[in-house]
Amino acid sequence: MDFSLDPFQTEARDALRRYLQSEVAPLVDRHEAEGLPVPRPVIAAMRAYGLLGGLLPEDDGGFGLSMTTYGTLIAEVARVWPSLRSITSTSNLAASVLADAGSPALRAQHLPRILSGEAVASFALSEPNIGSDAANVQTRGEPNAEGWRVDGRKLYISNGPICDVGIVFVRTPLEGGGHGVSCLLFERTMPGYSCSPLQKMGMHSCPLGELLFDGVQIPRANLVGQAGQAFALAKKYLNIGRCVVAFSALGIAEVALEAAVRYARDRVQFGRPIGAFQLVQQMVADMMALVESSRLLCYRSADALDRNAADAQLWCSMAKRHATDAVLRVAELSLQVHGGAGYTSLFPVERYYRDARHLSIAEGTNQIQAMLVAQSALGLSALR
Secondary structure: OOOOOOHHHHHHHHHHHHHHHHHHHHHHHHHHHHOOOOOHHHHHHHHHHOOOOOOOOHHHOOOOOOHHHHHHHHHHHHHHOHHHHHHHHHHHHHHHHHHHHOOHHHHHHHHHHHHHOOOOEEEEOOEOOEOOOHHHOOOEEEEOOOEEEEEEEEEEEEOHHHOOEEEEEEEEEOOOOOEEEEEEEEEOOOOOEEEEEEOOOOOOOOOEEEEEEEEEEEEHHHEEOOOOEOHHHHHHHHHHHHHHHHHHHHHHHHHHHHHHHHHHHHOEEOOEEHHHOHHHHHHHHHHHHHHHHHHHHHHHHHHHHHOOOOOHHHHHHHHHHHHHHHHHHHHHHHHHHHHHHHHOOOOOHHHHHHHHHHHHOOOOOHHHHHHHHHHHHHOOOOOO
16 A cells, blocks of 8 residues: 555645745744734635635535545644644534535535635534533524524634634424424624633634524524434534544644654753663654554545545544544653753744644544444444
């Protein structure tokens, strides 16, 4: 099996890398330190490199990239600015749901704005009491003559404070009784909608928020997919999201390893570079193995998605769990190689750790991923 990138993937990666290094990297330290959001022109620039609309069909304004190619680009952005990666991939997630299940009129109205970077989108699923148990969302959508009146709270929503539009998953009644999950598109300007920013540990330039829906009237035309049937839609794209998160972790792990290698070569103690000491070499060797095993699982999961394989969920869960655990260990070891300097903001490794820390929680905690993986082998569910 050939694990090398093909000429198109190599060219796309290298073009993106050149842009990120020359135009984006100089912005990162100041924006992250001051909590400034990624500038809108930088978000819009991602369109030219396939980051906005990469996975969408060309008929919907996308690029029709494979998951393998898109993941390679995601890792490249994560190497330089994880906040930018999060903003663009969250917008992409919402755009993918809209392209998949939205009406032609809804797609025509909103997709061009999202894919151009003119509008930033959010994906509102998590709630104060609902995270991994997404089938039981409590935010309500009550049907009325115009569409749905939405009341409730969504929490830990990436892009929340800066989103112009968003996809929200709500609890709606079913005709035969009971309830289902429906997906609606909302706009920031709708009366009754508001968002409060949340302070967080890392990725300070990708705002996180609590979304409040207080009698927000959402038109019937803004239904995405079938009423009461949106949980399957959420699961489908969470699976892709797990692969994206794994590639994001890979990108951060790569730069953390590279930083440790540079420092170990340059830092001299006892008359020689610290990289010559056996225990430092052991840390570097451990980091290398973690990075490469993450890379293999990332590409294995992307390939499964590209082939629409029956076991794609299994590979995405394994890749997400391993890569996001691995990046924390790699960042920790890189910080250790840097010694006291690594604990300061003089070097970027402390930011690598902070930016990576949420990845083992995002798109389903790693504990949930472990249960999904084990369930595939045992045929026994720990959730019921």
